[in-house]
Amino acid sequence: MTSHAWINLAYLAASMLFIVAFKLMSGPRTAGRGNAIGAAGMAIAILAACFDPKVTGAVAANGAWPLILIGAAATIGGSIGATMALRYPMTGMPQMVALLNGFGGAASALVAGAELASTVAAAGGESASAAAQASLAPWSQFGIATALTGLIGGLTLFGSLMAFGKLEELKQFKKAWTDPKRHWINAGLAIAMVALLVAVCMAPERQFFFWLLVAVGCTLGCTLTLPIGGADMPVVICLLNSYSGLAAAAAGFVIDNSVLVIAGSLVGASGLILTAIMCEAMNRSLVGVLFGGLGTVAIADGDDVYAGKIKSAAAEEIAMILEGADRVVIVPGYGLAVAQAQHAVRELSDVLEARGCEVEFAIHPVAGRMPGHMNVLLAEADVAYEKLREMDDINPTFAETDVAIVIGANDVVNPAARTDPSSPIAGMPILDVDKARTVVVVKRSLSPGFAGIPNPLFAADNTLMYFADGKKAILDLTAAIQTG
Amino acid sequence: MTSHAWINLAYLAASMLFIVAFKLMSGPRTAGRGNAIGAAGMAIAILAACFDPKVTGAVAANGAWPLILIGAAATIGGSIGATMALRYPMTGMPQMVALLNGFGGAASALVAGAELASTVAAAGGESASAAAQASLAPWSQFGIATALTGLIGGLTLFGSLMAFGKLEELKQFKKAWTDPKRHWINAGLAIAMVALLVAVCMAPERQFFFWLLVAVGCTLGCTLTLPIGGADMPVVICLLNSYSGLAAAAAGFVIDNSVLVIAGSLVGASGLILTAIMCEAMNRSLVGVLFGGLGTVAIADGDDVYAGKIKSAAAEEIAMILEGADRVVIVPGYGLAVAQAQHAVRELSDVLEARGCEVEFAIHPVAGRMPGHMNVLLAEADVAYEKLREMDDINPTFAETDVAIVIGANDVVNPAARTDPSSPIAGMPILDVDKARTVVVVKRSLSPGFAGIPNPLFAADNTLMYFADGKKAILDLTAAIQTG
Amino acid sequence: MPTMLMPTMLTSLLAETAALPAVGEDAFSGFVRLLTVFLLAMWVGFEVITKVPQRLHTPLTSGSNAISGVTAVGALVVTASLASTAGTVLGFLATTFAMVNVVGGFVVTARMLQMFNPKKK
């Protein structure tokens, strides 16, 4: 409340820059500029914060100490962030985003805790401040907002950590936690949460309640995320992203600062929208994702499905088939990212095109482990944007395709989604590669994809399996074509 | 500032309803609901205003008087508004909207004046209020906002009145005011405006300056609108609509009320967007519209264009041509509205369809005197929505059209827009009726349309003129087909 | 070392800022708050309206015109507060005009939109 008006003006400018950033980030051509403008807005907001009367007051009283403190924290945090961002492999972007997201939630919860500690300190003692005492009144904006920030922040932190673990495929997270007891545990936590929310709102000065509430939030972050199947993780990350925004907005109510409220709610809204768009792309309901997990559907055993029907082929054989092909569609999946085969694939497509063959890439919206994952990888390898075709666009053309080369994709080309209503991925729109004259599937084994289910495509009459690591397979294949 | 918080909450609810209303009003299916929700929001805002502490204080001090006053004003205003809205003929909607818009601007200017008078009264006298004195300080928010409200409000009022006069085709407004002296007059007014703005901001308590500023605004409303050609009036109305919103928003800064600010800026933004969309549809630049007028381009004389080339036909002859037609496109224009021929046209299309002929309507975006004018009229006559085709949609089909019946349209089918770069309507996209096998033009004479220029279409080889009042012409034609 | 001067300068800059008088602080902060609301609402307006179909322009113009009559709220309050004779008279006029705009605007829009409604009979 007590801040010089021009600081508020700077915050307002930062808020507007954030909106502009969002606007630009949602267009393919302008996204880079949007990101830069977002960063500029952040710089303005942070600079303005340094001139906050509370900060200037502390500097006037204590000299450079406060500045050294925040400088140190910013340097440490900034370097960790920059290092992570620059070092983490591109295939691991989803995990990285989840982790950063968790840190944002943690920061909001900690801000609420710090504000609470400082306000309690200011309300007591000799020079007790009336404003601080008013903040600590039952059901004050400060109290309610503090409680919500702590809860959402904790939930975001641990939810994100779990998502990180699952996406990083740490073995502790390999299996979704489907113990039916979890419903009881969650119910108990929900009751505790409500009770503690009320307690913090009624008596904000009891910091113990606050931290207990944060702990409940953290636990809920785990128990709610663990049952969700890995295939649904991108949805969860978007949702957690939204939560981290809401936590920042709630922190804005704690410190009565509109830039936090605006930026936080922008993020909150965009996260919700992205979540909805993504659910639609995977043909799942949000509620289903959040509470369903992958359920207990009986999953057909791979051995039954594949028994005796698998035809495998080597590079030379496939090269011969490709020589007669006029149109080839390449279908990349998560395996492409694992094998880092994007450059190899690009070369293959160049070679095929040089021989007069038409080559296109079919991009499934949830191929990989993050929406847009394949686009990022293939763009890295300089594949022309026009050749990346979206699902609805390219599906009708498979019937006129001579060879579909599936590289490390599995669930997104699983015809069971179309044919088997009891399948866990039933109803998910898939790429209809099985309609192509010949299907070549490059993968290392018959092991299932993310959803953990067998794929009848591998046993189809027109399918040839090409067992090898993705990159090696494609390099060999390219060589075979060039020598053949 | 001194208002009970729940009133602010009601204002907030009203603001959100306004946003929802705008959202719904921009979809064809939901527009009616949007309008109703907007009205509900307004009701809430007005009801909340009755509980404003200033009002309740006055009621506590003076009994029912204040309520009777506002009740009387609301009743008078409401009944005038309702009567106008219900009585005014549908063809006159554009004028009606312009008029209502002017009243909105006037109201905002008057609110600013009233607030100023009351504040000056409160700042003086025995029980001088410090808050009122602060409001009257130089360059206070109150002073600046009051000045802007008065200026924009006055400009909106008189600009709208001029637009009304032009659209109503009052003879005083028949010719655009193109006296070159007007630039000097406007420059003088602009200087006076700036000087008075500064004067009001520096000394808000001098009410004389304020009213002088309002007068300058009113004059500018006239001098800026009068030179603009009637054909550009819809753009002007949209722009004035935007101004009335901005005036309301500025009034919100005067009385420190966020519902005025939010609703006003919504209207301001939407008006600007509509203006831009409309300029694009007419292929004109906004600056050109505002400062260009129709210019002094030498306009070809009608007699030269038409000399000896006009072929006119009677109902029976046209009926015979229509009997052999498989596809007929009806092109309505402003004359349809004047003749109120929409029902007759609908009947004609029914009769033609009953004989197995395909009938469609080609709707030019600026046909009539208001965007959407033709849609409203034809919808009134129950023409199915699917049959109303937009320009870009239907233009390619004229080559396969046997007969194009142009009813009271002129400028929107004038091929000079395509062929004559010196024409005042050069570059405006038009309906390519001249590509149809036969063109029948229904109008009363060879007099020009809104832009005041001759139309080479009338002299084309494949054009037949059918001179008569629109409604009578169509009724006769229908009768001729049925008897023929 | 000149680089060492930077923190010192920043420290004293910030410390001096603290000593600045907070003149007119509240009034201006209030303005920034309203400005925030104004800019956000403008943005919402821009976003919501872009891409209206052409045929809805007329009803949208008249509907938004009705909403701009929200100035009635200010008119009501200034009239009913009876703070000065001039204010009350002007307020009375303002209320009347605003209500013409509000009622006329919503009714005329409803009338127009009804024509789009196929089930009107």
Place this chain on the structure above:
Amino acid sequence: MPTMLMPTMLTSLLAETAALPAVGEDAFSGFVRLLTVFLLAMWVGFEVITKVPQRLHTPLTSGSNAISGVTAVGALVVTASLASTAGTVLGFLATTFAMVNVVGGFVVTARMLQMFNPKKK
């Protein structure tokens, strides 16, 4: 006549409202103001983001993630105000975490987007 009672009742209702104590008025009004900003910004967010092309989801998620690190503003202030030891320590942690989020988020987004840029070499 019962209809005549209405205005009388309204008058006394309004008159009584005036006498209500304005308890907590400022605090709650402040809340409503922030709530207004919150709702408007949410709306802007919804409008701006709908219909992002699929392939921008990842950079958009990470970019918006970076913006949610705006909580750094609050963290900085509470740390540097040195109001209590616990507050400063917690604030220090909060600042660190927030800056990881901010810097990491923007850098990673820039890195991703660079890959979409055809002129990158």
